[in-house]
Amino acid sequence: MAYSIGIDLGGTNIVVGIIDDTYKIIDRERAKTRAPRPAEFLVDTMAQCIDTLLMRQGLSVSTIRSIGIGIPGVVDLETGMLLHATNLFLKNVDFPALMKIRFPDIPVFIANDADCAVFGEYHAGAVHNYQSVLMLTLGTGVGGGFVYDKKIFRGGTGFGIEPGHMAVEAGGHIACNCGQWDCLETYVSIRGLKRMTEEALLRNEETILRHCVSLGESSFNTRLIFEAATAGDKVAIEIVERFVHYLALGIRNLVVLYRPHMILLGGGISHAGDVLLEPLRARVALTTVSGDVLPPPPIELSRLGNDAGVIGAAMLYSEGQSL
Numbered sequence: 582m583a584y585s586i587g588i589d590l591g592g593t594n595i596v597v598g599i600i601d602d603t604y605k606i607i608d609r610e611r612a613k614t615r616a617p618r619p620a621e622f623l624v625d626t627m628a629q630c631i632d633t634l635l636m637r638q639g640l641s642v643s644t645i646r647s648i649g650i651g652i653p654g655v656v657d658l659e660t661g662m663l664l665h666a667t668n669l670f671l672k673n674v675d676f677p678a679l680m681k682i683r684f685p686d687i688p689v690f691i692a693n694d695a696d697c698a699v700f701g702e703y704h705a706g707a708v709h710n711y712q713s714v715l716m717l718t719l720g721t722g723v724g725g726g727f728v729y730d731k732k733i734f735r736g737g738t739g740f741g742i743e744p745g746h747m748a749v750e751a752g753g754h755i756a757c758n759c760g761q762w763d764c765l766e767t768y769v770s771i772r773g774l775k776r777m778t779e780e781a782l783l784r785n786e787e788t789i790l791r792h793c794v795s796l797g798e799s800s801f802n803t804r805l806i807f808e809a810a811t812a813g814d815k816v817a818i819e820i821v822e823r824f825v826h827y828l829a830l831g832i833r834n835l836v837v838l839y840r841p842h843m844i845l846l847g848g849g850i851s852h853a854g855d856v857l858l859e860p861l862r863a864r865v866a867l868t869t870v871s872g873d874v875l876p877p878p879p880i881e882l883s884r885l886g887n888d889a890g891v892i893g894a895a896m897l898y899s900e901g902q903s904l
């Protein structure tokens with residue numbers, strides 16, 4: 582049995598997992614990222630986690646087929662360089678070269694974390710025998726990626742796609758963290774849902790949201806909005822309709838550009854389930870161009886949760902190969 586290491590290098594935590602040939606995480610280690618830290622220190626932490634896992638599992642380094650690192654930033658496919666990772670305060674870092682110093686005989690791969698998540702789902706999660714899948718992760722921001730024919734699509738230049746930053750309005754209403762305006766992320770993220778809730782509450786209409794929702798930065802619970810909508814609260818229903826409007830618009834744009842066989846939704850907001858999925862599917866079916874001749878792709882929820890990024894990173898070695 583050969584094993585692969587998958588690393589999810591996040592803004593808050595580093596998760597390192599060992600994956601077996603059936604794409605299962607057989608063991609994992611966690612550490613704090615403690616950004617900002619120099620890349621060398623981050624690699625030290627990752628290497629220590631790998632050593633701990635190997636020791637605990639009684640495995641030698643020679644049983645490890647590859648190391649893959651998923652990172653929230655822009656990666657140059659050609660050189661493997663991380664060009665930019667805002668949350669980690671890093672620029673122009675050669676992570677594979679730094680990892681090679683610790684593990685000279687193991688191939689090292691790196692990719693954007695959203696790409697790793699969709700690659701993990703493609704191989705081991707919610708994607709069953711579809712040739713292509715497009716995934717959107719609805720969290721604090723909106724990540725996304727497209728996998729087809731066992732490869733991550735990174736655009737013509739190899740720098741990756743950013744579906745969360747496509748414009749879904751014109752006219753500069755809402756500023757995005759990326760420096761642009763009216764990105765999909767400004768509407769269908771936790772931040773976007775919180776803003777739409779604040780706007781709705783300002784209208785002084787009677788709503789249970791006024792009594793149950795906390796608008797604090799870390800205490801805002803998106804689930805309550807969807808639960809209130811399910812319970813028939815008019816204001817909550819309006820917020821969910823607005824949310825669905827923008828998400829469907831984004832998906833429509835992605836469908837006409839990429840024609841994926843399947844759309845996957847991940848991230849905390851997707852846990853809302855049917856109260857989100859049912860109106861979303863109906864709206865996408867109504868608005869997708871050529872929907873009458875080419876039916877819209879199925880929209881499903883991701884299966885692997887946070888494990889998707891680790892599994893996808895561990896699978897990077899296999900890109901384009903038939904397994």
Ligand SMILES: [Zn+2]
Binds near residue numbers: 745746757758759760
């Ligand atoms: Zn943006």
